Amino acid sequence: MAITIMPSWGDNYQVQKQDNEQAIVSLLQEQEELFLLITSYQPKLKTSLNEQKLGGTPYWTAFDALQRVTLKDKKPLQVDHLTWPENAHFIRLFDRIVVLADNKLYANIFFTYPKGDQIDRVDLMEGGELKQQLTIDDRGFVSRVVLFEGGQPQAIHYLSQGGFVVAKENFASGVTQALLPDGQEKTYASMNALIDELTLAYLNAEQNEQLLVFDSEQNWRVMQQASVDHVAYWLPETNLPVEKAEQLQGMKNITTLSSQANGSVDTLLSPYSVPAKPVAHPRDQELIYIKLGDMAQDQQETLVEQAFFLATKVDNRTFIFESHNANLELEAKLNDMVQARSQAFHWEDGQDAVLRARFVFLMQQRPEQRDNYFKTCSAYVDLSEEPSLQALAQATAYALPVLTKGQNVYQQPVYLDQTAGQSFETALVDLLEKAKDDDFKQELNEKRANFTPEKLQAAWQHALKIENEQPAVQNH
Structure with a gap:
C-alpha cells in the first residue's frame, strides 16, 4: 500500500536546491509507492513535481477538487x-x-x-x-x-x-x-476553512494506513480534526510553541518525527544517508569549517571575533566561513581586527597578511565543493537555529567532530551548551582536544554505520509502521 504524504508546501511552492522535505520524499520514493495529498494552491504543480522527479506520482489536491481539474499533463498556455x-x-x-x-x-x-x-x-x-x-x-x-x-x-x-x-x-x-x-x-469565514473542509472530507473517506504529514499551518489544522488511525508527523528543526507541543503529546494517534530534538519528538530520523568516505586527515593546519547558515549578522560578527581570538592563540589554526552570500561586512571586520593587532604589536610588513590568510570566506558551497575542505578538516561547526542537515551528513561521512547548538540525529551529545553559559571558544577547544582521543575517534568512525542507506530505510519503515520482511533498525 502506498504511503500518503502531505507536503508542507506553501502556496505557489517553488522547488529549492536544498530541502530536507524533498530529501525525505526522495528517500521514501526509492523504496515505496507514494501518494501526495496537497492542501496548498499550486498553479505550477506539474512543473514542481517534475523538478522533484515526482511527475508520475499520483496525487489529490484540495484546489483541484474545488476547481474540477482533471488535466494531468503539463501543457503551458502560450x-x-x-x-x-x-x-x-x-x-x-x-x-x-x-x-x-x-x-x-x-x-x-x-x-x-x-x-x-x-x-x-x-x-x-x-x-x-x-x-x-x-x-x-x-x-x-x-x-x-x-x-x-x-x-x-x-x-x-x-x-x-x-x-x-x-x-x-x-x-x-x-x-x-x-x-x-x-x-x-x-x-x-475564509478560504482556509473551505480547503480544510475539502481535505478533511477526503481524508475521512479514504483509508490511509501510512500517513506522513509535514508540518504547516494548514496541515496542522487538518490533523487536529481528522479521523486517522495513525499519523507520522514530521516537525521542523526549530523549537515548537509550548501549546502545540502539549497538544501533540496528548494526541495518541500521532507519532512525532524530526531530525532535531525540539521539545516534542518521539523519534529522531535522518533525511540523508551517509556515504562511505575516507576519514578526514588534517594536515599542517588545524582547519575549522564554520557554516553561518541562518545566524543573524550581529551573531556572525561575534563569531568572527571569537574565531579571531582563537586564531591568535595557535599559529596553525585556520577558519573557513561559509555563508549564503558574499559577506563583505565580515571581511571588513576581520581587516579592522588584523590592523588593530598589527599596530598594537608593531608588526613588520607582511605579518598582517599572514594572519588574514588564516580566514577564508566562501559563498554557499555545493556538496562536492564542501567535500574538498572536509577531507582535511579538524572540525565542523554550525550554530544556526536550523543547521544544514545535508552538511551535517557530509561531516558525519568524514567522521568529523561536530559542534552545534542543539541535539540532532547526526550529533549526540550536544557540545555547545549555551544554557549552562558555555562559550563558543571553550566548546570548540574542548572538542578539538577530545578529538585527539582514540576512543572518541572510533566513536565518530562507527557513527557513520548508523546512516547507511539500508539502515536509514529500515529506520523510516519502522517509524512509518511499514511491514517489512526484514527487522527494522531504529536510527539513533
Missing part, C-alpha cells in the same frame, strides 16, 4: 492562446512581454522564474492601473483572477479548468463563497 485586442502590439523585455493597444499599456505578461519557459501571470491594465491579475496553471488554463480597484486588490476568483467561477474570496474580510463539487453553495 501567448497566442489568450485573447488580445486586434491592434495589440507585443514588446519583449528581459523579464516580461509588454502588450500595447491603441498606443496604451494594455497588459504585462510575466514568465516563471528563473527559466522563463512558461507564463506565470498576466497583469491587465486600464488607465495606467492594474485591474485584473490572471494566474496561469501549467496544465493549460487560467486558474485564478485577482480583481483590483484603485490599484488595490478587492476579490479573488478561483476558476474551473473550463473557465467558470467556483469560489469568490473577499480580499479584505476573507469571506469566501463557493460552489462545491457536489453542487452545494456555501459561505466560509
Whole structure:
C-alpha cells in the first residue's frame, strides 16, 4: 500500500536546491509507492513535481477538487492562446512581454522564474492601473483572477479548468463563497476553512494506513480534526510553541518525527544517508569549517571575533566561513581586527597578511565543493537555529567532530551548551582536544554505520509502521 504524504508546501511552492522535505520524499520514493495529498494552491504543480522527479506520482489536491481539474499533463498556455485586442502590439523585455493597444499599456505578461519557459501571470491594465491579475496553471488554463480597484486588490476568483467561477474570496474580510463539487453553495469565514473542509472530507473517506504529514499551518489544522488511525508527523528543526507541543503529546494517534530534538519528538530520523568516505586527515593546519547558515549578522560578527581570538592563540589554526552570500561586512571586520593587532604589536610588513590568510570566506558551497575542505578538516561547526542537515551528513561521512547548538540525529551529545553559559571558544577547544582521543575517534568512525542507506530505510519503515520482511533498525 502506498504511503500518503502531505507536503508542507506553501502556496505557489517553488522547488529549492536544498530541502530536507524533498530529501525525505526522495528517500521514501526509492523504496515505496507514494501518494501526495496537497492542501496548498499550486498553479505550477506539474512543473514542481517534475523538478522533484515526482511527475508520475499520483496525487489529490484540495484546489483541484474545488476547481474540477482533471488535466494531468503539463501543457503551458502560450501567448497566442489568450485573447488580445486586434491592434495589440507585443514588446519583449528581459523579464516580461509588454502588450500595447491603441498606443496604451494594455497588459504585462510575466514568465516563471528563473527559466522563463512558461507564463506565470498576466497583469491587465486600464488607465495606467492594474485591474485584473490572471494566474496561469501549467496544465493549460487560467486558474485564478485577482480583481483590483484603485490599484488595490478587492476579490479573488478561483476558476474551473473550463473557465467558470467556483469560489469568490473577499480580499479584505476573507469571506469566501463557493460552489462545491457536489453542487452545494456555501459561505466560509475564509478560504482556509473551505480547503480544510475539502481535505478533511477526503481524508475521512479514504483509508490511509501510512500517513506522513509535514508540518504547516494548514496541515496542522487538518490533523487536529481528522479521523486517522495513525499519523507520522514530521516537525521542523526549530523549537515548537509550548501549546502545540502539549497538544501533540496528548494526541495518541500521532507519532512525532524530526531530525532535531525540539521539545516534542518521539523519534529522531535522518533525511540523508551517509556515504562511505575516507576519514578526514588534517594536515599542517588545524582547519575549522564554520557554516553561518541562518545566524543573524550581529551573531556572525561575534563569531568572527571569537574565531579571531582563537586564531591568535595557535599559529596553525585556520577558519573557513561559509555563508549564503558574499559577506563583505565580515571581511571588513576581520581587516579592522588584523590592523588593530598589527599596530598594537608593531608588526613588520607582511605579518598582517599572514594572519588574514588564516580566514577564508566562501559563498554557499555545493556538496562536492564542501567535500574538498572536509577531507582535511579538524572540525565542523554550525550554530544556526536550523543547521544544514545535508552538511551535517557530509561531516558525519568524514567522521568529523561536530559542534552545534542543539541535539540532532547526526550529533549526540550536544557540545555547545549555551544554557549552562558555555562559550563558543571553550566548546570548540574542548572538542578539538577530545578529538585527539582514540576512543572518541572510533566513536565518530562507527557513527557513520548508523546512516547507511539500508539502515536509514529500515529506520523510516519502522517509524512509518511499514511491514517489512526484514527487522527494522531504529536510527539513533
